[in-house]
Amino acid sequence: MTPLILQKIIWVQTRVILSFFGHFKVYGLENLKDIKSNAIFASNHSSELDPILLPASLPFWSPFSPIFYASLSKSKYVNSGWRQHFYGGTFFKLWGAHPVYTGFKDYGMSLVNQMKLLNDNKNLFVFPEGRITLDGNIQPARGGVAYLAEYSSRPIVPVAIFGVYGMRNKDFFLRKRHIKVCFGKPIYKKEFQENVTRNIEIGGNVYREEANYIMDKIREILQEKAS
DSSP: OHHHHHHHHHHHHHHHHHHHHHOOEEEOGGGGTTOOSOOEEEEOOOOTTHHHHHHHHSOTTOTTOSEEEEEOOGGGGTTSGGGGGTTTSHHHHHHTEEEOOOSSOOHHHHTHHHHHHHHTTOEEEEOTTSSOOSSSSOOOOOTHHHHHHHHHOOOEEEEEEESOTTOOHHHHHTTOOOOEEEEOOOBOHHHHHHHSOOOGGGTOOHHHHHHHHHHHHHHHHHHHHHO
């Protein structure tokens, strides 16, 4: 219940602040109306603000609330300056973040927390790129998101976030940015099977290929909204 409570408590304030300072707009909510289960939301990762933008983009009484997150473990932030006191800590967990375990080279072991969330009918937010982009462009994806979709049979909703890459405090408070969140059409595993070449037998990583298919969909949304 804690993520639900926290996300509801700040929803109004977040929407007001984002709307005033960031000219905040949300597109594509109609693409969520036919989803009959919980879902995996997959987004480009352009700012530390991204995890706040998704719950702020959903309606207050959305059936997809609360949102849970895939994050790194606290040990991964020990050399991250001020972030080590926040990321991976108690508030991070209360907000709904559950760590991905690294070093196993096994999706099932690395993503045990995220699979449990999905099987418990929770909604999950992931960044397939694994880190904030260094240059503003979409980076190659890691395969975990596709593994989760295949083994949980939950749809993936591609989410494109605009307007926050490289944003400085003064850009925001001087209202120089226009922040947008756009939800694409859900992607089901059948779509992967029909559109992604499954070449594990010749050394390919099918989950990575499927994850990059998702990122291509996000890239298409970014290009469409930018034009």
